[in-house]
Amino acid sequence: MKFRRSERLIDMTNYLLDHPRELVPLTYFAERYGSAKSSISEDLGIIKDTFEKRGIGVLQTVPGAAGGVKFYVNVDEKEASSLIDDLCSIMASPDRLLPGGYLYMNDILGNPVLLRRVGRVIASAYAKAEIDAVMTVATKGIPIAYAVAGFLNVPVIIVRRDPKVTEGSTVSINYVSGSSKRIQTMVLSKRSLSEGSRVLIVDDFMKAGGTVKGMIDLLQEFNAKVAGISVLVESEETEERLVDDYISLVRLSNVDVIGKKITVSEGKYRRISK
Amino acid sequence: MKFRRSERLIDMTNYLLDHPRELVPLTYFAERYGSAKSSISEDLGIIKDTFEKRGIGVLQTVPGAAGGVKFYVNVDEKEASSLIDDLCSIMASPDRLLPGGYLYMNDILGNPVLLRRVGRVIASAYAKAEIDAVMTVATKGIPIAYAVAGFLNVPVIIVRRDPKVTEGSTVSINYVSGSSKRIQTMVLSKRSLSEGSRVLIVDDFMKAGGTVKGMIDLLQEFNAKVAGISVLVESEETEERLVDDYISLVRLSNVDVIGKKITVSEGKYRRISK
Numbered sequence: 001m002k003f004r005r006s007e008r009l010i011d012m013t014n015y016l017l018d019h020p021r022e023l024v025p026l027t028y029f030a031e032r033y034g035s036a037k038s039s040i041s042e043d044l045g046i047i048k049d050t051f052e053k054r055g056i057g058v059l060q061t062v063p064g065a066a067g068g069v070k071f072y073v074n075v076d077e078k079e080a081s082s083l084i085d086d087l088c089s090i091m092a093s094p095d096r097l098l099p100g101g102y103l104y105m106n107d108i109l110g111n112p113v114l115l116r117r118v119g120r121v122i123a124s125a126y127a128k129a130e131i132d133a134v135m136t137v138a139t140k141g142i143p144i145a146y147a148v149a150g151f152l153n154v155p156v157i158i159v160r161r162d163p164k165v166t167e168g169s170t171v172s173i174n175y176v177s178g179s180s181k182r183i184q185t186m187v188l189s190k191r192s193l194s195e196g197s198r199v200l201i202v203d204d205f206m207k208a209g210g211t212v213k214g215m216i217d218l219l220q221e222f223n224a225k226v227a228g229i230s231v232l233v234e235s236e237e238t239e240e241r242l243v244d245d246y247i248s249l250v251r252l253s254n255v256d257v258i259g260k261k262i263t264v265s266e267g268k269y270r271r272i273s274k
Numbered sequence: 275m276k277f278r279r280s281e282r283l284i285d286m287t288n289y290l291l292d293h294p295r296e297l298v299p300l301t302y303f304a305e306r307y308g309s310a311k312s313s314i315s316e317d318l319g320i321i322k323d324t325f326e327k328r329g330i331g332v333l334q335t336v337p338g339a340a341g342g343v344k345f346y347v348n349v350d351e352k353e354a355s356s357l358i359d360d361l362c363s364i365m366a367s368p369d370r371l372l373p374g375g376y377l378y379m380n381d382i383l384g385n386p387v388l389l390r391r392v393g394r395v396i397a398s399a400y401a402k403a404e405i406d407a408v409m410t411v412a413t414k415g416i417p418i419a420y421a422v423a424g425f426l427n428v429p430v431i432i433v434r435r436d437p438k439v440t441e442g443s444t445v446s447i448n449y450v451s452g453s454s455k456r457i458q459t460m461v462l463s464k465r466s467l468s469e470g471s472r473v474l475i476v477d478d479f480m481k482a483g484g485t486v487k488g489m490i491d492l493l494q495e496f497n498a499k500v501a502g503i504s505v506l507v508e509s510e511e512t513e514e515r516l517v518d519d520y521i522s523l524v525r526l527s528n529v530d531v532i533g534k535k536i537t538v539s540e541g542k543y544r545r546i547s548k
Contacts, residue, residue, distance in 0.1 A: 010324040013287045050284040102440045106466050110429040138413045155384040168378045192380050
């Protein structure tokens with residue numbers, strides 16, 4: 001079966017989008033379409049230019065016998081700003097304010113289109129980093145972790161607050177919640193993380209950073225490394241933050257639960273990922 | 275800025291894949307590329323043919339002034355069988371067997387590539403159904419729910435076993451677990467579901483069906499309707515199942531925890547969705 005160029009371009013676009021950060025040999029496409037490698041190279045040139053022009057991502061060509069092409073998600077300043085602006089205006093509603101200075105975010109975290117944009121923007125900051133897995137803690141961080149991991153093409157590891165039979169044997173640690181100063185527990189299934197893994201920690205909300213610090217400690221138990229920390233929302237805290245080196249998309253400040261007021265502004269993302 | 279056909283095909287493919295089940299007016303693309311509607315129509319014809327030929331999905335043309343084009347994910351028999359076969363062989367390992375006849379599935383549920391395939395296959399069965407949201411219960415069902423919801427372009431609603439401050443006010447119900455016969459609680463944030471919504475229930479594992487039955491009861495509290503039920507794995511139970519009308523990809527039987535044996539076979543998916 002022979003394929004015309006237009007068909008190849010459509011199918012290759014779909015294939016590359018579906019396999020980010022994976023080295024695809026030119027011969028793979030040549031066989032898939034029964035085409036010469038030179039035609040495939042030309043196709044990839046067109047896709048590369050269009051992906052860059054339309055802000056879809058970057059296509060990297062790896063030369064040589066073991067070579068091929070790799071698709072990386074890549075977000076420009078404009079796309080990042082537009083997402084951050086949208087998030088700020090969605091979150092600014094005082095109706096979202098909950099007791100304790102938390103924010104109601106179920107609708108945001110339940111919106112797959114918005115989450116895809118969040119995933120693209122966060123993944124873009126780590127697209128070329130060596131990352132083996134994305135880790136988060138149940139429950140709210142899960143959708144963000146999957147959105148990011150999809151664009152990085154790595155597995156997701158979910159830490160729980162309580163062991164469950166479906167986890168098999170687990171490793172557990174205690175940590176101190178930065179805000180409430182209470183001692184809490186985190187458990188991770190023993191089989192879910194291998195030694196030496198480089199892990200991107202992702203969460204929805206960070207106050208003092210106790211939960212993220214707990215995940216860092218847990219990584220140590222598995223002899224795994226922190227490859228990055230990224231949160232959707234950080235809340236300004238008067239007290240010292242337990243974690244320094246992180247990316248946030250949005251920042252809450254002047255949280256006034258009684259007066260039902262809140263200030264939402266841009267987080268550290270654009271300052272750090274540039 | 276003018277676009278050549280090849281660039282339009284690549285960008286439109288990306289756009290359509292990103293916006294399933296959304297009516298995109300031809301004028302949207304015409305303006306996006308500064309092209310005549312007749313050229314856009316031709317482009318869409320090529321994309322439609324390629325999407326069908328390559329099993330990517332279906333492009334439906336809606337004629338008239340309010341018309342446009344809609345992309346639906348559509349999985350053929352071959353893709354569904356190939357996923358089900360892969361799942362069966364991954365799950366058949368006796369190492370996965372946990373006390374109580376549960377199966378260790380964290381690696382499967384943490385694999386974004388496999389989950390995308392699961393999402394495509396399940397979503398395909400409901401692609402043309404009227405569905406407003408996908409519902410699941412924390413924690414294991416969440417990744418499947420997002421994988422499905424992404425292809426249906428609807429929000430995800432997460433039911434919890436325990437209320438949390440970040441949910442705001444909640445509605446809670448009690449239900450009887452079908453396997454253990456214990457009374458359990460389910461809570462759902464009041465704001466997360468509107469009356470009359472048509473909801474697809476998704477979960478990772480179903481034994482007697484108590485949890486799914488709980489979600490059905492919870493939907494009634496919100497005057498919402500069940501639009502479908504889909505599980506990744508169903509486990510054969512000698513006792514009566516509480517839920518009848520569902521789709522499953524994989525079926526466990528002859529679960530022998532002591533002898534470390536298990537039979538994994540095809541679920542009801544292909545019999546029902548055809």
